[in-house]
Amino acid sequence: MAGASGQQTAVPNINQASAQALYGAGMGTGRAMGYTPQQVQAGQLATTNLAQYQNPYTQQVIDTQAQDVLRNAQLGLNQLGTQAQRAGAFGGSRHGVAMGEIGRGVAQTLGQQSAQLRSQGFQNAQQMAQQDIANRMAADQFNVGTGLQGAQFRLGAANQLGNLGNLGFGIGQQINQNMMQQGAMQQALQQQLVDQARAQYQGYTGAPQSSIGYLSAALGATPNVSTTTASRQPGLFDYLSLGSTLGAGYLAGR
Amino acid sequence: MSGGKGGSKTQATQIPDWIKEPAQRNLARAEDLQKIGYMPYYGADVVGFNPMQQQAMQNTVGQAQAFGLAPQGMNAMAGMPQTQSFDIGGGQTVQGYSSAPLYEQAVAELQTRQPEFAQRYNKLYEG
Numbered sequence: 396m397a398g399a400s401g402q403q404t405a406v407p408n409i410n411q412a413s414a415q416a417l418y419g420a421g422m423g424t425g426r427a428m429g430y431t432p433q434q435v436q437a438g439q440l441a442t443t444n445l446a447q448y449q450n451p452y453t454q455q456v457i458d459t460q461a462q463d464v465l466r467n468a469q470l471g472l473n474q475l476g477t478q479a480q481r482a483g484a485f486g487g488s489r490h491g492v493a494m495g496e497i498g499r500g501v502a503q504t505l506g507q508q509s510a511q512l513r514s515q516g517f518q519n520a521q522q523m524a525q526q527d528i529a530n531r532m533a534a535d536q537f538n539v540g541t542g543l544q545g546a547q548f549r550l551g552a553a554n555q556l557g558n559l560g561n562l563g564f565g566i567g568q569q570i571n572q573n574m575m576q577q578g579a580m581q582q583a584l585q586q587q588l589v590d591q592a593r594a595q596y597q598g599y600t601g602a603p604q605s606s607i608g609y610l611s612a613a614l615g616a617t618p619n620v621s622t623t624t625a626s627r628q629p630g631l632f633d634y635l636s637l638g639s640t641l642g643a644g645y646l647a648g649r
Numbered sequence: 650m651s652g653g654k655g656g657s658k659t660q661a662t663q664i665p666d667w668i669k670e671p672a673q674r675n676l677a678r679a680e681d682l683q684k685i686g687y688m689p690y691y692g693a694d695v696v697g698f699n700p701m702q703q704q705a706m707q708n709t710v711g712q713a714q715a716f717g718l719a720p721q722g723m724n725a726m727a728g729m730p731q732t733q734s735f736d737i738g739g740g741q742t743v744q745g746y747s748s749a750p751l752y753e754q755a756v757a758e759l760q761t762r763q764p765e766f767a768q769r770y771n772k773l774y775e776g
Binding site: 570585613616 | 683687690697702709713726746755756
């Protein structure tokens with residue numbers, strides 16, 4: 396960067412820096428004006444695959460419980476057989492009815508337990524899915540908020556950059572005006588010196604003409620005294636008047 | 650005054666004797682003055698900037714340098730002529746400028762460019 400004298404300056408020109416700041420501020424503001432917040436879409440349970448929330452061990456639990464029930468049922472059947480044998484009714488119709496009751500109860504128990512476990516598993520899967528949907532919504536809302544904050548932050552930074560650019564221009568302009576004013580003072584001083592020299596030169600060239608005034612002044616200072624001498628030369632009319640006067644006197648004397 | 654009907658009068662201007670000699674001396678003095686050429690002023694015409702003003706100007710240059718508006722090493726008084734010291738008595742001086750060198754330069758330039766006019770001019774003051 397070269398100055399007026401061609402010397403290199405070590406620091407960047409504040410006018411250029413200010414221009415860059417204003418340019419950057421304008422770009423930043425433009426981007427902020429085009430800010431579009433992130434779109435948030437609520438999750439739906441209906442479109443959620445609940446299988447991923449199911450307990451993968453549900454069937455094992457059901458099977459284990461079923462084995463327990465069947466084991467107990469077998470114990471019951473054994474007892475029933477023993478009692479029927481003692482009573483001499485083993486294999487009879489009553490024994491068969493009793494065994495059927497046990498079997499019905501076992502089947503009912505197995506069905507109820509299985510249904511209850513599967514229902515609990517489904518409800519649990521729903522709750523977890525809803526919790527996930529809520530979590531995603533909260534995260535999305537947080538991201539929207541932080542995105543907006545980021546945009547506002549960048550807009551504020553762009554504004555600050557613009558202000559700094561204006562400040563820089565003001566500083567540069569003030570310094571420029573000061574330098575111009577000082578330069579004008581220096582020029583005025585030199586101009587004054589030149590004017591003085593010109594005035595002296597005019598005095599030199601005008602000296603012969605001015606010196607005429609010396610003699611004129613001396614002549615003007617000499618008083619002139621005017622005297623009037625009454626020396627009258629009679630004219631024709633005077634003679635006629637005289638003759639008329641003399642003639643009138645003569646006639647009167649006669 | 651003259652007239653065909655009433656005759657004529659004559660008028661004469663006379664300088665009184667008491668003023669004749671002073672008037673003659675005054676005229677002689679005026680002629681002597683005419684033979685004296687222009688006498689320029691060789692003293693100080695313009696006062697220079699004082700140290701405080703010079704420092705203020707240098708500070709402005711420093712501000713400009715800090716913001717890249719002036720080259721490093723720039724002197725605020727660069728381009729200004731060197732001041733002369735004019736004695737004002739008591740060991741005191743005034744720092745300033747005289748227009749006499751510029752005036753003399755202009756007169757010399759006239760003699761160079763218009764030697765005939767300059768010669769006529771100078772003859773006015775010979776003898």
